[in-house]
Amino acid sequence: MLHLSKKIEYGLIALRHIASEVNGCVVTAKEISDKYHISYELLAKVLQKLTREGIIISYQGVKGGYILARKPDQIKLSDVIYAIEGKSNISLMNCEAEKPEMCNIFSTCTIKYPLAKIQDIINNVFNDVTISEIV
Amino acid sequence: MLHLSKKIEYGLIALRHIASEVNGCVVTAKEISDKYHISYELLAKVLQKLTREGIIISYQGVKGGYILARKPDQIKLSDVIYAIEGKSNISLMNCEAEKPEMCNIFSTCTIKYPLAKIQDIINNVFNDVTISEIV
DNA sequence: ATAAATAGGACTAAAAAGGTCGTATATATA
DNA sequence: TATATATACGACCTTTTTAGTCCTATTTAT
Numbered sequence: 001m002l003h004l005s006k007k008i009e010y011g012l013i014a015l016r017h018i019a020s021e022v023n024g025c026v027v028t029a030k031e032i033s034d035k036y037h038i039s040y041e042l043l044a045k046v047l048q049k050l051t052r053e054g055i056i057i058s059y060q061g062v063k064g065g066y067i068l069a070r071k072p073d074q075i076k077l078s079d080v081i082y083a084i085e086g087k088s089n090i091s092l093m094n095c096e097a098e099k100p101e102m103c104n105i106f107s108t109c110t111i112k113y114p115l116a117k118i119q120d121i122i123n124n125v126f127n128d129v130t131i132s133e134i135v
Numbered sequence: 136m137l138h139l140s141k142k143i144e145y146g147l148i149a150l151r152h153i154a155s156e157v158n159g160c161v162v163t164a165k166e167i168s169d170k171y172h173i174s175y176e177l178l179a180k181v182l183q184k185l186t187r188e189g190i191i192i193s194y195q196g197v198k199g200g201y202i203l204a205r206k207p208d209q210i211k212l213s214d215v216i217y218a219i220e221g222k223s224n225i226s227l228m229n230c231e232a233e234k235p236e237m238c239n240i241f242s243t244c245t246i247k248y249p250l251a252k253i254q255d256i257i258n259n260v261f262n263d264v265t266i267s268e269i270v
Numbered sequence: 271a272t273a274a275a276t277a278g279g280a281c282t283a284a285a286a287a288g289g290t291c292g293t294a295t296a297t298a299t300a
Numbered sequence: 301t302a303t304a305t306a307t308a309c310g311a312c313c314t315t316t317t318t319a320g321t322c323c324t325a326t327t328t329a330t
Contacts, residue, residue: 001143001220001286002257004227004250005136006319012246028275036243039320048277061328064275077253085136092139108171111147114269115139118212121260122137125253134249136318141288163306174289183308196297199306 007084010038011046015080015131018056019072026065046084053083072132081126092119142219145173146181150215150266153191154207161200181219188218207267216261227254 013036018027029047033040047066051058055075056066068075081090095112106112148171153162164182168175182201186193190210191201203210216225230247241247 001140001224002137002226003229008136009228009246013244016245037240042320044276058276060276060326062274063329089136092137093144094138105172109148110151111144111269118260118264122257125256129253134246177289179307193307195295195307197305198298
């Protein structure tokens with residue numbers, strides 16, 4: 001419970017690895033999956049999502065790979081989480097993220113507003129931490 | 136992702152309900168499940184766990200039910216979460232909560248210590264909030 | 271032309287969460 | 301003392317979510 005997904009985990013490990021690469025050399029998905037013993041296909045998809053969201057830049061073809069799109073201290077943890085999981089999938093309760101009709105006790109639920117405050121605190125933590133802090 | 140479970144949700148709704156009961160009258164699981172339209176059996180189990188952990192007190196038999204074991208401001212959100220889900224099930228990553236051998240990339244994982252710091256911040260939030268704050 | 275790389279959809283497997291069922295036990299009261 | 305009403309709790313099933321795999325297409329340096 002309250003778990004971040006493996007995708008986030010792999011994304012962070014990858015970003016940390018790319019960020020620590022000297023001279024901004026490109027890094028391939030294979031290199032990362034081999035080094036950290038994680039599923040190549042899954043990691044590849046995560047990197048594709050990070051690319052789509054402009055967090056990293058990809059180069060296709062031979063000698064291709066990935067580099068960071070901006071400096072580590074410009075990449076917030078929340079950027080990474082939102083890129084990989086989608087902004088609406090990050091919340092303590094379903095009712096905060098989705099439409100009221102998604103929750104069958106929305107009208108009678110008494111705890112959604114108190115929990116929203118806690119949610120804000122957690123969101124702020126993710127907004128305040130950047131990749132530079134996990135290198 | 137990062138969701139609290141329905142059990143926690145139901146537990147908090149129930150505690151809020153019991154806490155707002157006048158004169159400390161006992162409240163039955165049925166009353167709560169009817170009022171908030173939640174599964175009776177599931178709620179009953181949650182209340183049983185809260186009882187075992189000494190957060191509420193149960194009375195069996197006719198005219199039985201539940202009352203709070205202590206004042207709302209003495210019941211921390213973390214108490215409730217730990218009682219229902221178990222302390223070791225609350226963490227951003229598996230490796231923090233469980234044995235290193237549970238994580239097949241433990242030795243190579245580069246993000247466990249940075250994430251542990253974020254975990255601490257979140258834990259502190261749950262330690263600081265009490266049931267009195269959600270009534 | 272070829273080999274090495276990313277892109278991405280479709281699918282399957284595994285794990286976690288949510289929910290149900292059956293039975294036992296306790297107890298107020300008619 | 302029989303009964304109805306309540307909690308206690310393990311076993312089980314179903315659904316949802318997460319994790320992982322497979323296949324094919326595209327890009328590009330050599």
